[in-house]
Amino acid sequence: MTATDDDRPVLVVADSSAGPFNPLLGVVGELKARGVRHVWFASAQERRPDVEGLPGPGEVSFASLGAAPPQSSPQRWDDATYRSLTTGDPAETVARYVDHCTDYDHLRRMHERCLEIIDEVRPALVVADSFATYAMDAAQTRGVPFVVSISLPPSNFFQDQLPPRYPVPFSGLPVRMTPRQQVANGGFRHRLLRELTRPDRLARDLPAVAARKAAGLHNPDMRPAAYVEAAEALMAYTVFGFEYPFPAAPEKLRMLGPAVPRELPPTEGDDGLDRWLDDHPSVVYVGFGTIMRPTRGQVEAIVAVAERLAPEHAVLWKLPAGQRGLLPSELPGNLRVAAWLPSQLRVLAHPHVRVFFNHGAANAVHEAVHFATPQLVMPFWLDCPDGAARAVDAGVALAVERGDTLDVDEVVGKLRRLLVEEGFRQRSQEWSRRMREAGGVAAAADLLLERREASAARRPVAAPAAEA
Secondary structure, eight states, rough: OOOOGGOOOOOOOOOOOOHHHHHHHHHHHHHHHHOOOEEEEEEEEGGHHHHTTSSSOEEEEEOOSSSOOOGGOGGGGOOOHHHHHSSSHHHHHHHHHHHHOHHHHHHHHHHHHHHHHHHHOOOOEEETTOOHHHHHHHHHHOOOOOOEEEEEEEGGGGGGGTTSSSSSSTTOSSSSOOOHHHHHHHHHHHHHHHHTOOHHHHHHEEEHHHHHTTOOOOOOOOHHHHHHHHSSEEEESOBBOOOOOOOOTTTTEEOOOOOOSSSEEEEEEEHHHHHHHHHSSSSSEOOOTTTOOOHHHHHHHHHHHHHHTTTOOEEEOOGGGGEEEGSSSOOOTTTEEEOOSSHHHHHHHSTEEEEEEEOOOHHHHHHHTTTTTOEEEEOTTHHHHHHHHHHHTTTTTEOOOOOOOOOOHHHHHHHHHHOHHHHHHHHHHHHHHHHHHHHHHHHHHHHHHHHHHHHHSOOOOOOOOOOO
């Protein structure tokens, strides 16, 4: 009996961290809302409730990749590791992060687990986030077409093909550089290459690459360019113009805009947050993601900023429970601190939220643009300076430098500009229109269903392959 196109599964594989996971959760949620059957979502076990809680009449099954390893879970890093990987020279920080998170044994195990899942599910299409190289390897091993989901600024995935005058990924430099910035760009490229090719790193990497080659993997050194060439398509959650255009971009790169669900999550368990937002006509929302750990100086500064903004403006601050001990005993009456929010998207969608003070990560920046919310950006680490540069260049944001403490006068001054100068809101509205017109989760779902149909038409349903 021949399976119909609708019977051929789509297998989605995502790292458990919020950056790569959340956009794919939104896309899978769109498939489920449409009633699409035979969708599988593979991620770390801790993500099972997120996947199984998606609403809609479709059929989404969860496949566990096991527990996320401690080194790839920043919430479990000790303070010394956290500081080593998030402070200092950005080029050295990137290299230290690569060192810390590259575990070839774990990658091998994840590749083997993905092979098991593919043999069980027999998908017509694999969708892998750009961090899940093991899923791309497994798809190629089994001859299954795959699509790559790129949650970072997409130029990051094409870094080996960028022209010399393009801002080097992780540098935080703008596309229109002064002569001094052009020198800094070249210096950053040199330092990053020097760090990543140090003899001790090559001594660690070369045997692993040789082992991958001996195992018959198609891309033993995990070059992004080779994955680009092999992929059916690549999905990015922004648009050119906001992302700096680059000449290496292939036609298969689809710029889809933010992966925001068409139906936002419900507000159950919000502890009166909706009423609080309704009662405050001008709110600054502060949220620095799930990884950043504010210092005592930063916490004290943000409390002082809230006090200075009163009474005209209120402040909603998502501050993880582990940092709440840094708060003073008395808080300004216009400040609400929450350890958890049922939905950041619902906060940004509220008409009274007028500015988002964030850390520059791609999801935060793009979600704010989707909801036409001007931004104050304090770039955190890795790609966050790149997100900040793009938001500032697009005219939707101002930026402040991250330090152990903050200049309260600077933060208050920039927030007041974002709150009162109409140009920031107008540009945010224009970029929101352009991002939404790119299609978002609807366009991503259309693309995956199209690629599934094309794959099913040219590939018969096969019996599970023998272990490679």
